[in-house]
Amino acid sequence: xxxxxxxxxxxxxxxxxxxxxxxxxxxxxxxxxxxxxxxxxxxxxxxxxxxxxxxxxxxxxxxxxxxxxxxxxxxxxxxxxxxxxxxxxxxxxxxxxxxxxxxxxxxxxxxxxxxxxxxxxxxxxxxxxxxxxxxxxxxxxxxxxxxxxxxxxxxxxxxxxxxxxxxxxxxxxxxxxxxxxxxxxxxxxxxxxxxxxxxxxxxxxxxxxxxxxxxxxxxxxxxxxxxxxxxxxxxxxxxxxxxxxxxxxxxxxxxxxxxxxxxxxxxxxxxxxxxxxxxxxxxxxxxxxxxxxxxxxxxxxxxxxxxxxxxxxxxxxxxxxxxxxxxxxxxxxxxxxxxxxxxxxxxxxxxxxxxxxxxxxxxxxxxxxxxxxxxxxxxxxxxxxxxxxxxxxxxxxxx
Numbered sequence: 001x002x003x004x005x006x007x008x009x010x011x012x013x014x015x016x017x018x019x020x021x022x023x024x025x026x027x028x029x030x031x032x033x034x035x036x037x038x039x040x041x042x043x044x045x046x047x048x049x050x051x052x053x054x055x056x057x058x059x060x061x062x063x064x065x066x067x068x069x070x071x072x073x074x075x076x077x078x079x080x081x082x083x084x085x086x087x088x089x090x091x092x093x094x095x096x097x098x099x100x101x102x103x104x105x106x107x108x109x110x111x112x113x114x115x116x117x118x119x120x121x122x123x124x125x126x127x128x129x130x131x132x133x134x135x136x137x138x139x140x141x142x143x144x145x146x147x148x149x150x151x152x153x154x155x156x157x158x159x160x161x162x163x164x165x166x167x168x169x170x171x172x173x174x175x176x177x178x179x180x181x182x183x184x185x186x187x188x189x190x191x192x193x194x195x196x197x198x199x200x201x202x203x204x205x206x207x208x209x210x211x212x213x214x215x216x217x218x219x220x221x222x223x224x225x226x227x228x229x230x231x232x233x234x235x236x237x238x239x240x241x242x243x244x245x246x247x248x249x250x251x252x253x254x255x256x257x258x259x260x261x262x263x264x265x266x267x268x269x270x271x272x273x274x275x276x277x278x279x280x281x282x283x284x285x286x287x288x289x290x291x292x293x294x295x296x297x298x299x300x301x302x303x304x305x306x307x308x309x310x311x312x313x314x315x316x317x318x319x320x321x322x323x324x325x326x327x328x329x330x331x332x333x334x335x336x337x338x339x340x341x342x343x344x345x346x347x348x349x350x351x352x353x354x355x356x357x358x359x360x361x362x363x364x365x366x367x368x369x370x371x372x373x374x375x376x377x378x379x380x381x382x383x384x385x386x387x388x389x390x391x392x393x394x395x396x397x398x399x
Contacts, residue, residue: 037088038071095151098379108140109376115212138191155195157382159204161229169198202233208381213369220333226340313342317349321356339368
């Protein structure tokens with residue numbers, strides 16, 4: 001066969017493989033810097049198994065993109081040779097937008113590359129039609145970006161409850177908002193001019209735990225999100241499971257042992273109606289604990305010593321523990337993370353949840369790593385997960 005024919009047939013595969021290999025290696029290097037930085041390049045090579053030359057090349061590329069930088073203080077090399085100059089994440093240049101769409105309001109925030117919330121704002125929903133909510137979201141983000149002129153916006157992450165298709169960037173169904181097949185990525189991208197990534201809020205917060213939380217390195221993690229919407233997410237070996245059309249984690253109609261609340265589906269004791277913040281607030285109003293539909297008012301009443309408010313929160317935490325126990329039986333994760341207002345604020349709620357999960361289980365049961373910024377972190381983690389998975393996707397024009 002002529003030399004030219006061999007070249008034509010063989011060349012596309014190695015180029016694609018080389019590109020994939022470069023992206024995978026860049027991802028591994030950037031995650032190592034996030035988790036261990038400031039860290040010497042030689043240490044990165046030892047941790048990742050990459051050659052020193054490859055690590056040096058990727059560090060130069062990531063530095064050029066503005067994602068990492070050399071640390072100001074070089075480390076001595078046991079008195080031999082030149083000092084090591086470690087590298088660390090550059091958290092001063094870029095900023096990302098984080099959006100969480102809840103039922104009563106949308107949270108907009110800016111985060112740095114370490115997942116730290118720099119500023120946030122709650123935008124109350126006067127209406128819930130998606131066009132109005134997303135237009136107001138874009139305005140809120142623009143105001144926040146304008147307040148940080150020294151930071152370069154890298155993208156926007158959106159976290160929403162209900163059924164969210166990450167691949168298409170759309171909300172397939174959110175019954176409480178009345179959203180159906182809403183192209184969030186397309187609509188918000190057109191208004192902001194930035195790359196937009198969209199995912200369900202349970203998966204989004206699980207990505208936050210993987211990247212920035214206490215549970216980095218856990219081989220399997222179950223995350224249970226309990227708000228107005230109740231859903232779950234599961235990760236093994238640093239991969240969050242999505243399933244076809246990202247439908248994994250829909251547990252709204254999981255039956256809760258001992259549940260009494262009627263569900264619109266016609267059954268009694270479904271997980272979402274039992275645990276939702278709407279149910280908590282309705283029960284608190286019926287007991288004259290609060291006069292609003294704000295779950296944080298129940299928390300405030302409990303903190304002020306109201307025994308009924310405290311009992312309602314403990315009961316809810318216990319029911320959450322029973323639900324977590326059912327999921328544990330199926331998935332058997334190493335770690336369970338729960339995002340729920342009672343367990344965030346009160347140790348007796350966390351104890352009740354752990355007790356209801358059941359003794360003799362190997363899984364560690366923990367509250368969220370982001371007690372003061374869960375919703376903002378959820379939104380930001382969507383876009384930061386995309387960045388840390390493919391740092392070479394940062395477009396040159398943003399530099």
